[in-house]
Amino acid sequence: MCQAEPRRSTFVATALPFTAASPYRDTPGDTAPEMFYGRTEELAAVIDLNGPSFISGGRQLGKSALLRAAQRRFQESGPGRHAVLTSVFTVGGDGRPERLWGALWPLLVDIGVVDGVTLPEGADVAEAVYDATLRWLRVDTSRALLILLDEADAFLDADAVGARFIHVDWCRRLMLDSNRRAKVVFAGLHRTARFESLPNQPLSHLGRPLTVGPLRPQHAHDLLTKPLSTLGFTFDDVIALPARILAMANNLPALLQLFGEALVEHLTARPVPDGGPPQQISGEDVDDVFFDPDLRAAFREKYVLTLNLDHRYLVIAYTVAEAAHERGIDASLTLGELSEMARLHWPAGFSGVGADDFNGLVTECVDLGVLALDGGGYRLRTPYVLRLLGTEEEVLETLYTAPERLVRPSTSDGGSYRRAFKQIRSPLTERQLGRLFDARREALVIVGSPGSAK
Known part of the structure; x- marks a missing residue:
């Protein structure tokens, strides 16, 4: 074979068949550039400074690989364009979302956005990062900054308490006041839909969330x-x-x-x-x-990792698997049937989960590649999913033992917060208040016991 110019790809294709090398790796988040396939629209949206700021998806579906690819692509797109990527898994778990800025500080020092190796004493670190970033951007109009925050669920939950979103709002202000030359992207396991009905939340200004599912x-x-x-x-x-x-x-x-x-x-x-x-x-x-x-x-093991993101996903998936074993692989359940059966298997797990919230959970199962919507009903995505979930006996055992084994999900998100009025707590949660004052015209009926108003 003759070529005008030597090409590495040609050399690799002719040499590798005579080796024992394997490019496949079971290393989540550490995907080599040559093994990153697809996600073209998602990648373009992440590096677009005017694109969405939220990414969600299950474990090992490619969120971290997508962020790494975005970091590389953004920095290669032109001089003065910098991207920082970090996991903020430990931020917010202690109820202190403000620790986000301390996690970002050394990364911004490394690329010259902020000055000083140590955090400024007695200062608002969020404001210090905001001011320093705007100053850095004003020096050169070709500069741009992409901040990628992986595993941000705990941070978002902590920042949502009281429906305040103080630190997400700092991020929003940074993006707007920099004329979108700075962008912050949050990636997590769950969709931000659980916050969307909260009043006065800034998430709607940050674009529609991207969902990373099967390729x-x-x-x-x-x-x-x-x-x-x-x-x-x-x-x-x-x-x-x-x-x-x-x-x-x-x-x-x-x-x-x-x-x-x-x-x-x-x-x-x-x-x-x-x-x-x-x-x-x-x-x-x-x-x-x-x-x-x-x-x-x-x-x-890898498939169940996704279902264990939220044990309600697991019960929903195994409920559909139960129907598939009983009625055939193509068996589907309507949303009402699925809700009734899932609540029967795990009453405590779905306690307080309204119809809208349950619909959101099922939609997330579709996004994660667990279920498929088929003619108004929900079925398993492929017959092989049923094989992975187990035999009929294994599926039934999982469902029957759910109340004893499974952990009830945390209700500490912002939607369940009840704000204080004088000496009492509001009888309505922030999510309910958001729906009550929604601009959409709909009739709502509020019911409760006399004690809830005292």
Whole structure:
């Protein structure tokens, strides 16, 4: 082969088939640039300074990989453009969302946005970061700053108490007062929809949240087939076999990485044929890998990680799985049926969850790739999801033991806060007040016991 210019991709494609290298890695959030497939619209939205500021999605669905890719892409997009990325998992768990600015300070020092290695004594750190960032941006009109905050759930919950959102509002002001040359992005496990009905909250000014779920079919296909092809492996049925693997993995990048790693290990363990690469991948190869007990256990463990984000997700998914075992894989439940059955299995877990909130939980299960909406009903996304959730006996055991094993979700979010009036607490939560004073015209009926007004 002759080329006008040497190309690294050509060298890699001709050399790798004679090695035992594997690009697939079971390392969440640490995806190599060449193994980052898809998320094109989401990536463009994150690095767009006028784009949305919230990203949600389950564990190991690619949020952290998306943020890393956004950091690289933003910094490569032009001189003066800087991006900082950090996990704020520990911020807010103690009820102190103001610690966000202390976590950001050293990162901003490293790129010259703020001066001084130590935090300013006796100063409002949020205001200090705000002022320093605006000064830094004014020095050069080509400058821009992208702040990426991963695992921000605890911070958002803490900042929402009292529906105040003081520190989110500092972020909003920074973006607006910099003419959108600075942008803050929050990534977390849950959608921000649980805050949207709160009165006077600033989240609506920060764009519609992005949801990171399973990869789109073509992107999932590319993640599976392109690295294998570079290694010298091709499917003997280029349509059916990749489609079967994508269905097994539910288009989830973490499961595709697991399967790809196991498949490469399986293929490289046998002698290279006399004809040399490329080598064919048969249906028997796929079966040998998929039915390996260790791989199936790893698949199930990763899938259940998503459901354990909120144990209400787990009960909802297993309730639909129960119907699938009883009535067939295509069985679906209406929202009303699903609500009734889930509450029956775990009354305490869904106590205080209204119809709108339950609808939000089910919608999140769809976003996470657990359920699919089909003709007004909810079913499992693929037959392989049912395999991952277990046999009928295992599904029933999970549901029957839910009240004893599962942890009731925290109700410390801003929507459940009741503001103080003189010596008493409001009988209405912030979420209820937000709905009461919503500009939309709707008739609402307020009921309660006489004691709730005292």
